[in-house]
Amino acid sequence: MHPFVRRALIGADSSAAETGTPVDALVSREEAPPWRILLLAGAWGAWRKAGFTPLPPAASPVPALDDPSPALPPGVARLIEEALAGQGAELLPELCQRARDRGRVLPPALLPLALSVTEPERRALLTPILGERGRWLAAQDPSFAWGRSQDADLEELRRRLFEEATDTRLHALRAIRRHDPAMGLSLLKDLWPQETADHRARLIAALDEGLSMADEPFLELCLDDRAPQVGRAAAQRLWRMPHSRLGMRMRGRAEDLLRYKPAGQGRIARLLSGAATLRLVPPDEHSRALSRDGVSEPGELGLGPQAWWAAQILACVPPSRWTQRHNLSAEGLLSLLKPEDFAAAEGLSRAALNHQEGSWALPLWRWWRQHEHHPALSRGRAAHWREELLRVMPPAELEALIVELIQAHAAQDTNVLAAALAATPRPWSERLGRLWLMSLKESLTELETRRELPGLLWWELHLHDAALGLPASLLPEAEVRLSDRFVGRRWRLMLIQFQDTIRRRRALHQELP
Amino acid sequence: MSTPEELLAQAPDRSTQVAARRTARAGLWDQLGRDEGHLWGCFQAEEPFWVMVDLADGAGRCGCSIPKRPCHHLIALQLLAAETPDLLRERPAPEDVTEWQRRRRARQRGADAERPVDEKARQRRIAEREKKVRAGLDALKLWLCDRARGGLVSLETSGDADLTGLAARLSDAQAAGLTGRVHRLAELVGASDDWPERALLELGRLALIVEGYSRISRLPEPAQDELRGLIGWTTRTADLLRDEPAVLDRWLLFGAATDTAPGGALKVRRSWLYGQETQRFALWLHFCPEQRALEPLPLQVGEALHAALHFYPSPSPQRAALGERLGGPEFVLNLPDGDPSVEVALERAAAVWGAQPLLERQPMHLQRVTPARIDGRWRVSDDAGLGLPLTSGDHWALIARSGGHPLRLMGEWDGEALRPLACAAPGGPLTVVGG
Numbered sequence: 001m002h003p004f005v006r007r008a009l010i011g012a013d014s015s016a017a018e019t020g021t022p023v024d025a026l027v028s029r030e031e032a033p034p035w036r037i038l039l040l041a042g043a044w045g046a047w048r049k050a051g052f053t054p055l056p057p058a059a060s061p062v063p064a065l066d067d068p069s070p071a072l073p074p075g076v077a078r079l080i081e082e083a084l085a086g087q088g089a090e091l092l093p094e095l096c097q098r099a100r101d102r103g104r105v106l107p108p109a110l111l112p113l114a115l116s117v118t119e120p121e122r123r124a125l126l127t128p129i130l131g132e133r134g135r136w137l138a139a140q141d142p143s144f145a146w147g148r149s150q151d152a153d154l155e156e157l158r159r160r161l162f163e164e165a166t167d168t169r170l171h172a173l174r175a176i177r178r179h180d181p182a183m184g185l186s187l188l189k190d191l192w193p194q195e196t197a198d199h200r201a202r203l204i205a206a207l208d209e210g211l212s213m214a215d216e217p218f219l220e221l222c223l224d225d226r227a228p229q230v231g232r233a234a235a236q237r238l239w240r241m242p243h244s245r246l247g248m249r250m251r252g253r254a255e256d257l258l259r260y261k262p263a264g265q266g267r268i269a270r271l272l273s274g275a276a277t278l279r280l281v282p283p284d285e286h287s288r289a290l291s292r293d294g295v296s297e298p299g300e301l302g303l304g305p306q307a308w309w310a311a312q313i314l315a316c317v318p319p320s321r322w323t324q325r326h327n328l329s330a331e332g333l334l335s336l337l338k339p340e341d342f343a344a345a346e347g348l349s350r351a352a353l354n355h356q357e358g359s360w361a362l363p364l365w366r367w368w369r370q371h372e373h374h375p376a377l378s379r380g381r382a383a384h385w386r387e388e389l390l391r392v393m394p395p396a397e398l399e400a401l402i403v404e405l406i407q408a409h410a411a412q413d414t415n416v417l418a419a420a421l422a423a424t425p426r427p428w429s430e431r432l433g434r435l436w437l438m439s440l441k442e443s444l445t446e447l448e449t450r451r452e453l454p455g456l457l458w459w460e461l462h463l464h465d466a467a468l469g470l471p472a473s474l475l476p477e478a479e480v481r482l483s484d485r486f487v488g489r490r491w492r493l494m495l496i497q498f499q500d501t502i503r504r505r506r507a508l509h510q511e512l513p
Numbered sequence: 514m515s516t517p518e519e520l521l522a523q524a525p526d527r528s529t530q531v532a533a534r535r536t537a538r539a540g541l542w543d544q545l546g547r548d549e550g551h552l553w554g555c556f557q558a559e560e561p562f563w564v565m566v567d568l569a570d571g572a573g574r575c576g577c578s579i580p581k582r583p584c585h586h587l588i589a590l591q592l593l594a595a596e597t598p599d600l601l602r603e604r605p606a607p608e609d610v611t612e613w614q615r616r617r618r619a620r621q622r623g624a625d626a627e628r629p630v631d632e633k634a635r636q637r638r639i640a641e642r643e644k645k646v647r648a649g650l651d652a653l654k655l656w657l658c659d660r661a662r663g664g665l666v667s668l669e670t671s672g673d674a675d676l677t678g679l680a681a682r683l684s685d686a687q688a689a690g691l692t693g694r695v696h697r698l699a700e701l702v703g704a705s706d707d708w709p710e711r712a713l714l715e716l717g718r719l720a721l722i723v724e725g726y727s728r729i730s731r732l733p734e735p736a737q738d739e740l741r742g743l744i745g746w747t748t749r750t751a752d753l754l755r756d757e758p759a760v761l762d763r764w765l766l767f768g769a770a771t772d773t774a775p776g777g778a779l780k781v782r783r784s785w786l787y788g789q790e791t792q793r794f795a796l797w798l799h800f801c802p803e804q805r806a807l808e809p810l811p812l813q814v815g816e817a818l819h820a821a822l823h824f825y826p827s828p829s830p831q832r833a834a835l836g837e838r839l840g841g842p843e844f845v846l847n848l849p850d851g852d853p854s855v856e857v858a859l860e861r862a863a864a865v866w867g868a869q870p871l872l873e874r875q876p877m878h879l880q881r882v883t884p885a886r887i888d889g890r891w892r893v894s895d896d897a898g899l900g901l902p903l904t905s906g907d908h909w910a911l912i913a914r915s916g917g918h919p920l921r922l923m924g925e926w927d928g929e930a931l932r933p934l935a936c937a938a939p940g941g942p943l944t945v946v947g948g
Contacts (some may be wrong), residue, residue: 001709002710005709005710008661008664008665008713009664009665009709010664011661011662011664034659034661035654035657035661038717039712039720039721040717041713041717042718043581043721043870044714044717045714045718046866046870046871047869048928049927050862050863050866050931053862054855054856054899054901054904055894055899056899057897057898057899058887058888058898058899058900059887060885060894060898060917061885062917063883063916064918107917108913109914109944111909111913112910137912137916140886141886152742159838361724492540496535496540500538
């Protein structure tokens, strides 16, 4: 602190306070001391302002290289800016993807905002469009460092894996796995001894990226980890690996559980032995071996404990195993399955998801639909699986199913249709888009003419996905005009939001064709 | 017509901006239309109401009951016109709109009408005010001496109430120009590690004003006017336009900074204009209550107005009011040269402070500087490497634009730090940064 300020700070009724600058001569010593200090302070302030000396030279960062990629058009940059600020945020993936596909990068003005995002998903979207200038700026501040280069900046990822908080470490390990699964596994093994049980269990999740049989020996070892949560996390990965040791053990168990009896050959034989059957015979007791393989003990989802164990075991075996083993189609096998044995359908549905077996998705979906009201089924299970199975349904079958649901327009299918539309790869096909739009316009006409509110929930649940999924060619047609005769505030707001997304997407496709 | 960003910037707060965005949907409006100078539309609420805007001055009328102005309906209507002009076709104005236009014109005529001036009464009012101000400043001097005697620590112990009370007394003494400085003092105390030094300098400036006023009759006339202005005498714009000479030029808007005045009641915008022929800067001020939005400027940064400015009297005239407008705004292709180095810019600033030491800040236009953040400090450096510190805050947008290359920079220099307002890459247009 300057001695003059120090004196003023403690208070001084003396004339000794001086600034040590030429301004001291400007104020008479005959002034009352407090007043003199203040006048000196005023003059000193002006003297300092006018006499500011420049900062000495300092080492400056190396300038950025020219960006070979052109910047995004201003309209698209504005859409990205708004999305980052929360307006039309759901469009960010499409905006970034399109920018990337067209070889465009963010304009410099938008870079600080882009580099300030913290969510890993958003960072992954923005990284490819930061451009030279973005990577240069990222090197100027540690908080921007994630944008310095793409995921392939392994050094930085390694640093984060060893130094940062758990979430960031998990993200870094995932990124390393995406780039090089073997290196990711090896780094995880290096970390392993120092980690707490909870961290071990969380880090195992990173192996989901590029999971393969190369990870099997490590995961099998983890089954014997002293912390149960680590074993469970490892088992969950092994369940998806039918050729792993755990997968083979489960297959053996499952083959004992799911018993198929073919119908007898010929009329007489059929009369004597009955029709073909498929039965589930759950295990009698839970064992340590089952527990080690990740089969949890208490029953869940309205299943008794034994049925629950059986469902978990079946979930580890690819469903195609059963079509091969019994030489029957999925539909054929499921037609034999009674609703009372729904634990088997539960297990098979989990298996279809675990092993991404699309060919079983639609048959299972129809089985659940057929039996959804059966008293043996716990409430909501059928609805749950009818939504979940859509995630692995092949696109063509999914689209056919959606067309069927839209045409039927049944209120009980509202949630399923919304889930199906959400699961449909974007952009939708022209056929699906057109059908959906036609259906919307019919509803709007009905709304205007009858002044009623038909199917508010129906539309409420999938307008959002439609706004994001409609193909670019249909966007002009999707700009529905709201008539003044329109009633219903919720309808209006819903459509306004829909229109907003359509308008933004149209702007994107117009500015970046 | 303003851009959507500018229109949204007029909103008094964030919620109005969001609401305006939501309301700018064709489906919510009926009978949208426009003529040469106005926009209008009927907003479809439960009870529909008219919203209308005069394009000449951005004034508007809205039938809603929201007290904020401009409300989100007024902004939304202009957004619609800016973004989807096809929706607002030219058509005859409906009766409500013509009636409003008629009333506005009548009011304006009334305001413009000349009123006879009672010179005697005016002189009496001035004398009374001089007396009150003198008494107010005497009291201020006593207060300042008490603080200097008790030490700056006494500012911390006496609390905000002491300073708020002082500000109120100065306001009563018709020295309202000083209340801002007292509020600033209250904001400074304890706010940073170096607050004693900052507070001392602020107290010093107050002391210089008090001392200057005690011998005002001995000062040259422009200095007298300047000092009165600092204390709170206002000059009516009409008087200024009548009494001060018009400086005709193409005035380029170089940048604008908006702040909340100390005390928090007022928003103030400082727009820096540059006369392309007279080669001088002018400060154009706008104020409005904190919760309201400032009226939009008639030109963008990088554009020029062909107009007459009238400068407020001062030893180093800076503040000006806009007089007659002859043309524009027009985009300026060839920007004037800025100072070639930090040293030249500092010398120029020193000369101005020599003439007017109480000036708070000056415009600074540097031709080639490179912004950077070095060891956690923001700075710009010229080609010789000499630098100026930037104000605290976030200057990444400026650094991103420069990419480590030199650029033209316009900002406000307060003797300690430079506040960037606009920049331009070599040969490129001016872009707003900060403000």
